[in-house]
Amino acid sequence: MTSNQENFKNEFINFALDAKVLAFGEFKTKAGRLSPYFFNAGGFNDGALLKALGEFYAKALISSGIQFDMLFGPAYKGITLAATTAVALAGMGRPVPFCFNRKEAKDHGEGGTLVGAPLKGRVVIIDDVISAGTSVRESVDIIKHSGATPAAVLIALDRMERAGTATEVADTSAVQNVEKEFGMPVVSIANLASLMLFLESSKDSALQQYLPAVKAYRDKYGIN
Template sequence: MTIASNRGDFVRFALEQGVLRFGEFKVKSGRISPYFFNAGLFNSGLSVGRLAEFYAQALVDSGIEFDMLFGPAYKGIPLSTATATALARHPALSGRDVPFAFNRKEAKDHGEGGVLVGAPLQGKVVIIDDVITAGTSVRESVDIIRQAGAEPVAVLIALDRMERAGRDGELSEHSAVQDVQRTYGMPVVSIASLTDIMSVLEADATLAEYREAVQAYRARYGI
């Protein structure tokens, strides 16, 4: 499977699952977006299992050296768990058993205590999440990983919207993904991006009605 086909296949999978939809949606920024991506709708065993395979393939394709995964609470918890499972089955890793860990929102004051669950944070750590909006969970994750003496080496997400923040006329120079890369000096790997969504729109006649709106949105807010 080529990298391009993996990215296009993911967009089509997200459409099939109703995770990616086209229309008019008011998003967190207040903008009216012609598409909406809600990774929380990957909510069954089969869909999360397939999602994890896409995450695993994107990480393998990136060529990044890593020792373990870290999933920020809450969405990163099932993502890190499922992706570690998919990596263990990935032919390129030859049966390698990839550890993972995640954090609690509140420290536990009994039992083993603390905010961390799972394998000890050590070596080169990939942070896994669904999307990057403000970069808050990345900042918190980087702090946790570094405090443990480990090294954050990349962020792995499902979709890069390739979109600048801010109000019209006051748009930021970079996207949230670019800001994370510049701030922490590490790559953000996405299974797919807005470019891949547009490629699928161009190739699928049944989606032709949405092409112009998505193109216009990207021209206005995209990087």
């Protein structure tokens, strides 16, 4: 990781902490694990936060070097994320169309389950995190059914932990499973490795106290 990439990830972690989207303590995950940290992208809930978040997504996508033609936001969180990223990309001189899906088909007006630009070309799926990969699978099906190509998945945080539950732990992470299943990269703004580096270099004792718990969690559930 270059120093610029590390600084970018640190900026995002600071941003998430200030917005109280990232918190440390003890939290039960959907998999039933007790995690020392919690990330909830739904907390980016005002215009200023969304504007900054979109810029982080856009910078991460551009710096990845992935070739893309448009964005897709899976309902529901992905809708706002794709829209704000499209706005940020336009501000950086890279205007691209975006599209999102409805959970239920509309039977009047334009009808259908898709809203926005027609899906075509190389499509980047934008979401907050990947837990079980269900949202990605549904998105890939929608994109392929429209004759377009899924190019990558862009998320805010990669927890870099093995899939499974508190008692049944797999050898690979949900992100790795998605990359293998669909043969496309998953790009994250930040990940557990950058979170560890952030805590290790922090001069804030209130944050540093959580480092042992995060290390223990990584040792138990982290991927190699």
